[in-house]
Amino acid sequence: MSAVDDRLISIEGIAKRYPAPGGGETTIFSDLWLRVGRGEFVCVIGHSGCGKTTVLNILAGLDAPSGGAVVVDGREIAGPSLDRAVIFQGHALLPWKTVLGNVAYAVSSRWRRAPAAEVEARARAAIAKVGLAGSENKRPSELSGGMKQRVGIARALAIEPKILLMDEPFSALDALTRGTLQEEARRLCRETGQTVYMITHDVDEAIYLADKIVLMTNGPGARIAEIVENPLPPDRRQGEIHHDPNYYALRNHLIDFLVSRSTTFRDNPPAGWTAKNPPVVRPGGAAEARPRPLREGEVDRRQAAAG
Amino acid sequence: MRPASIRLRAGVVSLVILGLFLGAWQLAVGGSVATQQMDPEYAKLMGVSATQGKSAMPGPLDVGRTIWGHLRDPFYDRGSNDKGIGIQLAHSIARVALGFSLAVLVAIPVGFLIGMSPLMSRALDPFIQILKPVSPLAWMPLALYTIKDSGISAIFVIFICSLWPMLINTAFGVAGVRREWLNVARTLEVGPLRRAFTVILPAAAPTILTGMRISIGIAWLVIVAAEMLVGGTGIGYFVWNEWNNLSITNVITSILTIGLVGMVLDQLLAWAQRLVTFPE
Numbered sequence: 001m002s003a004v005d006d007r008l009i010s011i012e013g014i015a016k017r018y019p020a021p022g023g024g025e026t027t028i029f030s031d032l033w034l035r036v037g038r039g040e041f042v043c044v045i046g047h048s049g050c051g052k053t054t055v056l057n058i059l060a061g062l063d064a065p066s067g068g069a070v071v072v073d074g075r076e077i078a079g080p081s082l083d084r085a086v087i088f089q090g091h092a093l094l095p096w097k098t099v100l101g102n103v104a105y106a107v108s109s110r111w112r113r114a115p116a117a118e119v120e121a122r123a124r125a126a127i128a129k130v131g132l133a134g135s136e137n138k139r140p141s142e143l144s145g146g147m148k149q150r151v152g153i154a155r156a157l158a159i160e161p162k163i164l165l166m167d168e169p170f171s172a173l174d175a176l177t178r179g180t181l182q183e184e185a186r187r188l189c190r191e192t193g194q195t196v197y198m199i200t201h202d203v204d205e206a207i208y209l210a211d212k213i214v215l216m217t218n219g220p221g222a223r224i225a226e227i228v229e230n231p232l233p234p235d236r237r238q239g240e241i242h243h244d245p246n247y248y249a250l251r252n253h254l255i256d257f258l259v260s261r262s263t264t265f266r267d268n269p270p271a272g273w274t275a276k277n278p279p280v281v282r283p284g285g286a287a288e289a290r291p292r293p294l295r296e297g298e299v300d301r302r303q304a305a306a307g
Numbered sequence: 308m309r310p311a312s313i314r315l316r317a318g319v320v321s322l323v324i325l326g327l328f329l330g331a332w333q334l335a336v337g338g339s340v341a342t343q344q345m346d347p348e349y350a351k352l353m354g355v356s357a358t359q360g361k362s363a364m365p366g367p368l369d370v371g372r373t374i375w376g377h378l379r380d381p382f383y384d385r386g387s388n389d390k391g392i393g394i395q396l397a398h399s400i401a402r403v404a405l406g407f408s409l410a411v412l413v414a415i416p417v418g419f420l421i422g423m424s425p426l427m428s429r430a431l432d433p434f435i436q437i438l439k440p441v442s443p444l445a446w447m448p449l450a451l452y453t454i455k456d457s458g459i460s461a462i463f464v465i466f467i468c469s470l471w472p473m474l475i476n477t478a479f480g481v482a483g484v485r486r487e488w489l490n491v492a493r494t495l496e497v498g499p500l501r502r503a504f505t506v507i508l509p510a511a512a513p514t515i516l517t518g519m520r521i522s523i524g525i526a527w528l529v530i531v532a533a534e535m536l537v538g539g540t541g542i543g544y545f546v547w548n549e550w551n552n553l554s555i556t557n558v559i560t561s562i563l564t565i566g567l568v569g570m571v572l573d574q575l576l577a578w579a580q581r582l583v584t585f586p587e
Contacts, residue, residue: 062490080494092487096509096585105505109495141586159495 008195009036009059009163013276014068016054028054029222030067031275034214036163039193041186043206045254046216047262052199053167059197060086060165073162082110085161087169091148093140093155100136103127103155110159126158127151129188146177153181157188164189166198170205182208183238190234203254207247208238212280215257217265223275225265228253229282246284253283329367336362365556373556374563388548390540392564398540400568402458402533403526406465410522414470415515418477419503422511428478435474443468443529447536457537461530468529469522476518480511512583520576527569542568 015030028051036042044052057063059070061080069076072083085106093102103123108114111122127136130150140148149169156164169185170178186209189196200206206213213228231246241247273279310316365373381393421428443464450460484507492502534543542565549557 060490060494062493080496082494082496084494086490086494088487088490090487092491094488094491094506094509095587096583106495109497139586 006038007035008038008040008073009034009197010071011035011055011059012069012071014055014058014065014070016051016058016063017066027221028219029216032068032222032224033276033278034224034227036195036197036212039195041189041194041196041198041209041211042214043198043200043210043212044214044216045200045203045206045258046222047218047258048201050216050219050222050262052216056086056165056167056197056199059163060084062086082159083162085156085159085164087149087152087156087164087166089167089169089171091140091145091152093148093151095140098137098139099127099132099143099151100124102140102151103158106155107158122158123154126154129157130154130184144177145173146181149173149181150184153185153188157192157194162195164194164196164198166196168199168201171200171202178205179238185209203251203258206254207232207250208236208241213254215254215262217262221266223266223269224278225257225261225269225273226278227280229280231282231284249284253281333366333368336364336366363555365559369556370559373560377560387539390545392542392545392560395540395542395545396564396568399530399534399542402462402541403465403523403530403572406462407469407523407526409462409466410469410473411519413466414473414518414522415477418474418515419481419507421474421478422481422483423507428482435471439471439475443525444532444536447533451537457539461533461537461541464533465526465530469526472521472525473515473518476521477511477515480514480518481507483514484510509583509585513580513585516576516580516583520573520580523572523576524569527565527572531565 011032011034014032016028017025017030018028020026032055044055046052054063058065059072059077061077061084071077072081077084094105097105100120100123103126104119107122107126108119111119114122124133124136127133130153132147132150132154135143135147140151143151149172152169166185170181173181182205188194196209198209200209207230211230211234213230215225215228217223217225228250231250232241232244236244377392381391383389383391384394417431421431446464446467447460450463451457454460454463488506488510489502492506497505530541531543531546534541535547538544538547542561546558546561546565549561
């Protein structure tokens with residue numbers, strides 16, 4: 001593809017199949033297409049087993065698709081790259097290294113010939129950015145869950161990746177810590193115009209963080225049902241988003257999808273739906289302050305209105 | 308009143324047990340057995356136990372005197388059959404150190420190979436399974452025949468007995484490194500060699516050290532038997548030589564010394580193990 005545009009990630013018809021017990025194959029997903037623009041914050045939501053983590057691992061280069069390809073910045077990816085940093089669900093810090101050691105390990109992997117002093121300075125700066133200055137010499141075992149994930153974020157951001165991949169990074173944290181970290185993650189990503197691809201099962205997390213929310217149907221044979229544009233203002237604040245007139249429209253749309261449409265969509269995709277160009281919808285809008293839940297078939301009309 | 312710490316109480320109990328043991332020992336050997344009338348020539352051959360009713364088994368005080376004697380002059384050398392216990396120990400420790408180090412050099416790289424490659428793991432498994440249960444002393448004749456040097460043969464026997472626990476533990480530790488840590492290295496585009504040293508080795512180090520600790524214990528067990536066979540020097544030879552001299556005090560002294568040195572070796576590796584263990 002000669003895509004000279006603002007598309008940073010282009011997922012082009014990827015599939016993942018496993019040999020099924022007793023012969024044949026199980027298709028987790030197939031013919032999956034998705035484009036992510038430079039600087040976009042994309043959240044993927046879907047039930048467990050729909051293959052969203054597999055898609056993320058393919059993007060990270062840790063897993064290979066059974067078919068199709070992923071193009072990042074004009075090049076088909078083949079394996080992991082320092083351009084794509086991963087924040088793992090279970091923080092994945094190396095327990096024998098200190099906080100500084102963990103971040104410096106990533107920095108020295110990114111800039112192999114950098115002098116030790118520069119590596120340390122970059123690592124310290126990244127640690128300070130996530131608010132952990134003063135804890136550089138602690139070991140991961142001495143940190144709380146939230147602090148460990150902050151180190152994970154510092155490690156990922158320290159290598160200045162083109163894309164940040166996050167696999168339910170805050171799901172293991174308590175609600176208060178999660179809120180704080182979501183706020184900081186959003187601030188850090190907005191400051192640097194970071195492109196983010198994040199998996200979550202938390203609707204509110206997606207509403208607060210994402211510019212676009214990708215809805216995946218249940219697996220096996222999962223599909224991207226639609227892409228929801230976030231109608232909330234970019235300068236939204238976590239404690240206030242539920243006052244936004246579009247908040248409930250968006251939230252109801254997402255929950256309706258997770259509760260019912262995620263199961264029925266695969267067998268009854270709406271007319272005009274294609275895997276290559278899943279519809280882009282924008283719930284809410286000026287006319288409807290509290291819209292009723294969308295029904296199937298309505299999506300296309302709205303997409304036509306939006307695009 | 309605050310109860311004394313468990314450590315202190317345990318120490319007191321240990322001392323009491325030691326005192327009881329030494330007392331019982333002294334009592335057991337201090338008594339006299341019936342003497343017999345016999346031909347003076349024959350009595351000379353039978354020694355003091357038969358003629359004076361005194362036990363041939365030395366008491367704790369006799370052993371204490373012998374230990375004191377050895378401690379005052381551990382490194383004397385009066386010919387090939389009369390060397391100080393320090394010299395004998397030094398020979399044994401040197402053999403163990405050499406054989407053990409050679410085993411480390413082989414076991415850790417091969418263990419890495421087995422741990423990282425499922426193919427090699429399966430391919431080498433039958434060899435390991437068959438060779439592992441062989442008593443290291445069974446290698447001795449083969450070693451003597453091929454190497455033709457009893458000293459090096461003893462080192463070879465130490466090598467072969469130290470090999471297996473380290474090999475198996477290294478392979479186990481390497482194969483068990485958490486996938487997420489390996490994924491961290493992969494996403495950071497860390498090369499295989501750097502990954503081996505910065506992720507796999509530290510992650511597997513506690514398991515590897517466990518294997519080393521088992522190995523050094525076995526090596527110290529085996530060196531005594533090996534030196535009894537090859538002779539010449541070493542604490543094993545010393546024990547056998549003193550048995551031939553019918554010097555039970557020296558045999559008991561050697562047993563104590565072997566135990567002490569074994570404990571020190573074990574503690575050294577336990578200390579090294581604590582250095583590489585990380586809390587999660």
